[in-house]
Amino acid sequence: MRSKLPQVGTTIFTVMSKMAHDEGAINLSQGYPGFGADPVLLDLVAHYTKSGYNQYAPMSGIPQFRQRMAEKILRCYGAEVNPDEEVTIVSGATEAIFSAITAVVHPGDEVVVLEPAYDSYEPAIQLAGGITIHVPLDSKDFSVDWERVKHAITYKTKLIVINTPHNPSGYVWAEQDMKQLSDLVRDRNIYVVSDEVYEHITFDQRPHLSLVGHPELRKKTFVCGSFGKTFHVTGWKIGYCIAPPELTKEFRKVHQFVTFSTVTPLQFALCDYLEKPERYESIPSFYEKKRDLFLQGLQKTDLILEPTQGSFFQTARYGHLSKIEDKELAERMTKELKVACIPVSAFYHDHQDDKIIRFCFAKEDQELEEALKRLDRLNELF
Ligand SMILES: Cc1ncc(COP(=O)(O)O)c(C=O)c1O
Known part of the structure; x- marks a missing residue:
């Protein structure tokens, strides 16, 4: 059959979430909360x-x-x-x-x-x-x-x-x-x-x-x-x-x-x-605490960070540390450090790679703290 969407495959979110699951990694890739509703x-x-x-x-x-x-x-x-x-x-x-x-x-x-x-x-x-x-x-x-x-x-x-x-x-x-x-x-x-x-x-x-x-x-x-x-x-x-x-x-x-x-x-x-x-008016402060916790932890690494202005995602740049492709970095981080993230190149039609990864911080504080502990070893990937 002639596909109407020939270039569409399995999304990176599915790929990374599956990898996180298979590797027993903390999943900071896909954008969904790791806690229950009210x-x-x-x-x-x-x-x-x-x-x-x-x-x-x-x-x-x-x-x-x-x-x-x-x-x-x-x-x-x-x-x-x-x-x-x-x-x-x-x-x-x-x-x-x-x-x-x-x-x-x-x-x-x-x-x-x-x-x-x-x-x-x-x-x-x-x-x-x-x-x-x-x-x-x-x-x-x-x-x-x-x-x-x-x-x-x-x-x-x-x-x-x-x-x-x-x-x-x-x-x-x-x-x-x-x-x-x-x-x-x-x-x-x-x-x-x-x-x-x-x-x-x-x-x-x-x-x-x-x-x-x-x-x-x-x-x-x-x-x-x-x-x-x-x-x-x-x-x-x-x-x-x-x-x-x-x-x-x-x-x-x-x-x-x-x-x-x-x-x-x-x-x-x-x-x-x-x-x-x-x-809904309490949501910004709820997430701001998580943003701050995660950001402060990440700031101990050599990643370049700008505090995220909104959403529950934090991006991080690593181009000054390594030329490794962002997809490969996300994969190795999942397999070797047991923390999954998303390579930002996946959001470009031509997979433009500016050496940026995205973390989802909509997780329990304990899980974020454990992920940060694991990311202490980040430089081993570079
Ligand atoms: C920017 C953006 N738009 C839309 C959606 C999808 O929203 P929904 O789950 O309500 O379809 C998402 C989910 O990740 C998103 O990040």
């Missing part, structure tokens, strides 16, 4: 499953959950959204991103993707018949190189995919980035997919700037979010998409034939759980 949330799910909330939910999400999301967006980003026409509950941010891309991209359309990038964007663009235009982020600090983005725009550009807080770098967009993007798409027929799955994980008092909070950008944007990241339940695959009514209309046409609707008891449970804003 028992209150788990009890709510049990309650709703046992009370008979187990049939299909409405296609766009249960009304009270969409209403709760509208309230949350007003509180967090000062934006009023219509819960019936602008909020859709979906089966994870990956589904939101896929449905948004499928809704707007026609064969031959160009889509700008800033690299390094999360791996689900490009296959979705390709399946829609679109052409991915890769634009590298600044290699020093992963900020957006707006001159390069401007040069990548043509009359064929239909969409830009952005991600803040950014995986893998942890870069968080500043006001300046919002201004540059709004100047760029103004008066152009260009839409935006904004992947904001780490919206509640930013550090050092840095706010997350959601595109829904930007009066101009929100008119052209699909904001894609994930409860999995916020509430330590990545296995639930439940998220949302916020977009203006005309975009939501097209989005839902795709969503209803990708999954139709999203797990009913989870929607009821999360709706109740979101009643208390402190449940």
Whole structure:
């Protein structure tokens, strides 16, 4: 059979997680929390499953959950959204991103993707018949190189995919980035997919700037979010998409034939759980402590580190120590030091290797401390 995605194989996350498992290594590779969710949330799910909330939910999400999301967006980003026409509950941010891309991209359309990038964007663009235009982020600090983005725009550009807080770098967009993007798409027929799955994980008092909070950008944007990241339940695959009514209309046409609707008891449970804003407002300080613990430990090594601004990832540069490929380093670290990480080259379509590795610090403190102890021997790998 002629593959529609010939270049797609097993993702690096699967490869590294399997290697970590086989080697008995601490898995700081794949981005999922190593601790459980709040028992209150788990009890709510049990309650709703046992009370008979187990049939299909409405296609766009249960009304009270969409209403709760509208309230949350007003509180967090000062934006009023219509819960019936602008909020859709979906089966994870990956589904939101896929449905948004499928809704707007026609064969031959160009889509700008800033690299390094999360791996689900490009296959979705390709399946829609679109052409991915890769634009590298600044290699020093992963900020957006707006001159390069401007040069990548043509009359064929239909969409830009952005991600803040950014995986893998942890870069968080500043006001300046919002201004540059709004100047760029103004008066152009260009839409935006904004992947904001780490919206509640930013550090050092840095706010997350959601595109829904930007009066101009929100008119052209699909904001894609994930409860999995916020509430330590990545296995639930439940998220949302916020977009203006005309975009939501097209989005839902795709969503209803990708999954139709999203797990009913989870929607009821999360709706109740979101009643208390402190449940998501406490997340930054929870993760900031982990970021600091892990960073302080890593600072004892010879790796070059910038404190991550957001997300639960910390990147580290080692090019001044060795010319070893990042993939090989990640493999040897897993096998010899029993700590797994992700080589950042995996986030580039051409596997550009800037000698950077990514660690996930969404783990129990004890596990992070043990990983740091093992990384004391890091120089043996160079
Ligand atoms: C940047 C980014 N976008 C999207 C996702 C997927 O989110 P979900 O699990 O809700 O589909 C991830 C998960 O790792 C991610 O890191």
